[in-house]
Amino acid sequence: MTALTHIDHILDSLSDKGYxxxxxxxxxxxxxxxxxHANAIPAQHWNTAAIGxxxxxxxxxxxxTDRILWLRKxxxxxHDYLKLMDELRVAINRDLFLGLFDYECHFAxxxxxxxxxxxxxxxxxxxxxxxTTVMYLNENWTDSDGGQLVIxxxxxxxxxxxxxxxxxxxxxxxxKFVHEVLRSNRDRLSITGWFxxxxxxxxxxxxxx
Ligand SMILES: O=C(O)CCC(=O)C(=O)O
Ligand SMILES: [Fe+2]
Numbered sequence: 001m002t003a004l005t006h007i008d009h010i011l012d013s014l015s016d017k018g019y020x021x022x023x024x025x026x027x028x029x030x031x032x033x034x035x036x037h038a039n040a041i042p043a044q045h046w047n048t049a050a051i052g053x054x055x056x057x058x059x060x061x062x063x064x065t066d067r068i069l070w071l072r073k074x075x076x077x078x079h080d081y082l083k084l085m086d087e088l089r090v091a092i093n094r095d096l097f098l099g100l101f102d103y104e105c106h107f108a109x110x111x112x113x114x115x116x117x118x119x120x121x122x123x124x125x126x127x128x129x130x131x132t133t134v135m136y137l138n139e140n141w142t143d144s145d146g147g148q149l150v151i152x153x154x155x156x157x158x159x160x161x162x163x164x165x166x167x168x169x170x171x172x173x174x175x176k177f178v179h180e181v182l183r184s185n186r187d188r189l190s191i192t193g194w195f196x197x198x199x200x201x202x203x204x205x206x207x208x209x
Contacts (some may be wrong), residue, residue, distance in 0.1 A: 119178065
């Protein structure tokens with residue numbers, strides 16, 4: 001199975017609505033490997049997530065309280081995920097002409113009680129992030145576990161409330177959709193990433209991580 005199994009739904013939904021939600025995007029085995037791998041990484045390697053651009057990054061625990069860890073090319077499960085997302089990048093470019101140039105992503109761990117208040121991932125003309133992706137890794141998530149992703153439309157209308165269940169992929173236009181992560185009542189593990197356009201084309205250099 002590859003990213004292309006779901007590609008028609010993803011492309012249709014992205015071009016119709018600007019976002020898509022794909023349950024079971026990630027094969028169960030791969031999701032399990034990523035989950036075990038991330039859980040085995042010692043706590044001191046995870047960083048408290050920051051907000052804002054390079055010079056002005058601040059740790060603001062009123063806005064977000066998750067911890068993050070950027071994926072690299074070497075460990076097998078991370079490599080496999082990056083490869084899958086690159087297949088997706090190529091397929092999206094072929095159909096939607098977004099000129100996506102690269103992809104970066106990090107694990108995000110929300111301990112019990114963590115949240116991420118309403119925000120946009122990119123501001124027009126100030127970022128080369130074009131599409132946000134979120135992949136969830138926890139099994140058997142229930143409504144009472146909280147931690148849902150809420151995606152907002154015009155005038156604060158709730159468009160979607162997404163349960164962060166293992167294997168579900170969410171993709172949306174980074175500049176368009178305000179979203180938030182509701183308080184999680186359970187350890188919550190995900191991978192958030194961004195497809196980006198080339199800085200030499202956009203004239204924008206995104207902050208170094
Ligand atoms: O984990 C999620 O559902 C969304 C995370 C998010 O909005 C972000 O990391 O920017
Ligand atoms: Fe976000």
